[in-house]
Amino acid sequence: MARPGRTWRLDAVHRWYTGLVATSHPRIQVTEDPELARALRAAAPHLPAGLSRSRQVRELAIAGARHLAAEPPTEERRTMLLEGLAESFMKPETAGIDWDLLRDGKLRAWPVR
Secondary structure (H helix, E strand, O other), X not given: OOOOOOXXXXXXXXXXXXXXXXXXXXXXXXXXXXXXXXXXXXXXXXXXXXXXXXXXXXXXXXXXXXHHHOOOOOHHHHHHHHHHHHHHHHOOOXXXXXXXHHHHXXXXXXXXX
């Protein structure tokens, strides 16, 4: 709210509004349509907590650009990743599955007589 006797002038035609904000970088406007809202909800658990919506959009745009620009994995790299994943399931400490609990549940559900 302007004080009496003080006027504010915003030269929006030539300078937009960067004279009043903390950066001189150009700004863009993004409409939060349903598709963008879904993308932001899906990305939220993977972004730092407490980011403003504009920072979430920025982080999502940067991550998306990196993903699009990245080289697709080679067949050799895919094979290596799958073998590593399969190996992790073979070791109880990295399997992510409690084999004893699974075995006990199976025995209770289908008792051996």
